[in-house]
Amino acid sequence: MSKTHIFANWKMYLGYDQSNILANQLANEFKKIPENLNIAVFANDLSLYSVGLALKEVNIGFGGQNAYWVDKGGYTGASSMVMLKEIGCQYVLIGHSERRHVFGETNHDVRQKMEAALQIGLTPVLCVGETQKERDEGKTEEAVEIQLRAALDDLKVGSETKIIIAYEPVWAIGTGNACDPNEAERMHGRVKTITTALLPDLEIPILYGGSVKAENVADYIHRENIAGALIGNASANFESFKEIINRVAV
Numbered sequence: 140m141s142k143t144h145i146f147a148n149w150k151m152y153l154g155y156d157q158s159n160i161l162a163n164q165l166a167n168e169f170k171k172i173p174e175n176l177n178i179a180v181f182a183n184d185l186s187l188y189s190v191g192l193a194l195k196e197v198n199i200g201f202g203g204q205n206a207y208w209v210d211k212g213g214y215t216g217a218s219s220m221v222m223l224k225e226i227g228c229q230y231v232l233i234g235h236s237e238r239r240h241v242f243g244e245t246n247h248d249v250r251q252k253m254e255a256a257l258q259i260g261l262t263p264v265l266c267v268g269e270t271q272k273e274r275d276e277g278k279t280e281e282a283v284e285i286q287l288r289a290a291l292d293d294l295k296v297g298s299e300t301k302i303i304i305a306y307e308p309v310w311a312i313g314t315g316n317a318c319d320p321n322e323a324e325r326m327h328g329r330v331k332t333i334t335t336a337l338l339p340d341l342e343i344p345i346l347y348g349g350s351v352k353a354e355n356v357a358d359y360i361h362r363e364n365i366a367g368a369l370i371g372n373a374s375a376n377f378e379s380f381k382e383i384i385n386r387v388a389v
């Protein structure tokens with residue numbers, strides 16, 4: 140049976156000390172990861188190496204929240220996909236809504252990052268989702284499809300290639316206004332149809348993200364097309380992240 144992915148996006152919520160304390164608390168609490176779960180943490184670049192060391196002990200994965208597609212060079216302020224790989228990351232978030240909307244990342248950037256991540260053997264977690272305006276204008280499917288096509292169309296993949304997608308409606312992120320689970324499931328079905336047409340040989344887990352917490356996580360992960368959750372705020376606190384894991388562990 141395929142595992143449920145519980146992915147924690149700590150964003151810029153935690154500093155170095157706090158990130159390491161939380162990683163060690165998780166490692167102590169979950170010496171044995173529940174068999175039905177695949178857990179991974181996305182820490183800030185400064186904390187990623189030491190967080191990764193703590194999590195490796197217990198088989199919790201880790202990855203970067205962003206990285207540049209060029210390997211090395213004069214790119215002040217950036218870290219590359221190659222650098223994430225060098226410190227042992229398995230994953231990288233690509234095209235998170237905050238990257239797109241706060242930092243102006245384009246579909247073109249996302250595509251470059253997808254190619255660079257796959258090239259170096261990182262599993263990209265491609266984030267897509269519509270804004271409130273797009274939803275209000277009835278353009279939800281169209282907006283998501285444009286993002287998916289830009290990132291995945293004609294992408295060079297092999298039988299070993301792993302890609303994960305997170306459907307995260309922008310209006311649901313960090314707002315407490317989670318997407319209705321039936322609507323999330325409907326959109327996941329749509330995302331699945333599009334990705335299957337673009338990359339027919341790959342089995343791509345699709346995670347839901349946007350105001351997931353302990354109280355609602357089960358409403359999402361038991362749906363046919365929802366393979367797990369990408370969780371921000373509620374994953375950056377030990378008690379709440381522990382509770383989320385305990386609620387979905389079997």
Ligand code: PGA
Binds near residue numbers: 148307312313
């Ligand atoms: P949230 O963030 O859980 O705080 O809404 C989710 C995300 O941005 O990945």
